[in-house]
Amino acid sequence: MMPDSISMTFWGVRGSIACPGPDTARFGGNTSCVEVRCGGHTLIFDAGSGLRGLGEALAGKMDEIDLFLSHLHIDHLIGLPFFQPAFEPGRRLRLWAAGLEEAGGLRAAIGCYMSFPLFPIGLDALHANITFNDFTRGETLTPRPGLTLRTAALDHPGGATGYRLEFGGRAICYITDTAMSPETMPAILALARGADCLVMDATYTDAELVQFAGWGHASWQQNVAFANAAAVKTLCLFHHAPEHDDAAMDRIAQEADRARRGTIVAHEGLSLTF
Structure with a gap:
């Protein structure tokens, strides 16, 4: 990797x-679960079941980690209690999330999940140096020197957060679990404008979308239109429906490639550099 x-x-x-x-x-x-490296910094977006494998790859490496959660629905959080670095004494792990005021904040919300009768161990079993950072959607975060994360509210039941990471003159966006609604569209368009890469919720096709109105997801065709409107350089389809097997x-x-040349469909193990 180049340093920037x-x-x-x-x-x-x-x-x-x-x-x-x-x-599949x-x-x-x-x-x-998406791992991002920039300038020696390790960032993770969401803690789904893919976080377990990432934790095994990071085990014993004492770099600091920032984990940004789009929201706390279980498919985006289930990997956290199986994340090996969270159990390593001396490891610094910073967790970030927004919109959890009614749940008592991020620490309380995760503590609820990791408690009886839902889980056999609590937060006290995690021996890393963990900090829980609550913020407001729309806020700009500066978690490390040279890193800027802009945020926006998404249209998803219970709320969710979209992120734009800016580093070294480059920008990537992580916008998952959102419907394309008029209320949130201006903010997320501004978030994605001109990004080098947009990772976006493409759960459904247009034909399927009608069946799932109100579920807070988008179609890949909507992703293409959105990426064009935002003048994104590379579109990466993400958050695939479990019903979509490899053939689908x-x-x-x-x-998608016919509709927008160069569109990428994310798969496990895919690595991209910008």
Whole structure:
């Protein structure tokens, strides 16, 4: 990597529920988790089931980690209690999330998940130096020197957060779990404008979208239109429906490339550098 470049690795690309099996082996069955490296910094977006494999890869490496959560629906959080660095004494792990005031904040919300009768261990079993950072959607975050994260509210039941990471003159956007509603569209268009890469919720096709009105997701065709409107350089489809097996994902990839040349369909293990 060049010192001012940004690299991304996808450890989980599914939405709603993990769906491992022979029919999803090529694209992967783990839920949302994206590792980002820039300037020696390690950032993670979402803690789905893919976080377990990432944790194994990071085990014993004492770099600091910032983990940004789009929201706390279980498919985006289920990997956290299985994240090996969270159990390593001396490791610094910073967690970030917005919109959890009614739950008592991020620490209380995760503590609720990791408690009886939902889970056998609590937060006290995590021996890393963990900080819980609550913020307001729309706020700009500066978690490390040279890193800027702009945020925006998404249209998803219970709320969700979109992120724009800016580093070294480059920008990537992580916008998952959102419907394309008139209320949120101006803010997320501004968030994505001119980004080098947009990773976006492409759960459904246009034909399927009608069945799932109000579920807070988008279609890949909507992603293409959005990326064009925002003048994004590279579109990366993400958060695939568990019902979409490898054959379905192949068809989507072919159609999406015809609609917007260079569109990428994320799969587990994919690495991109900008």
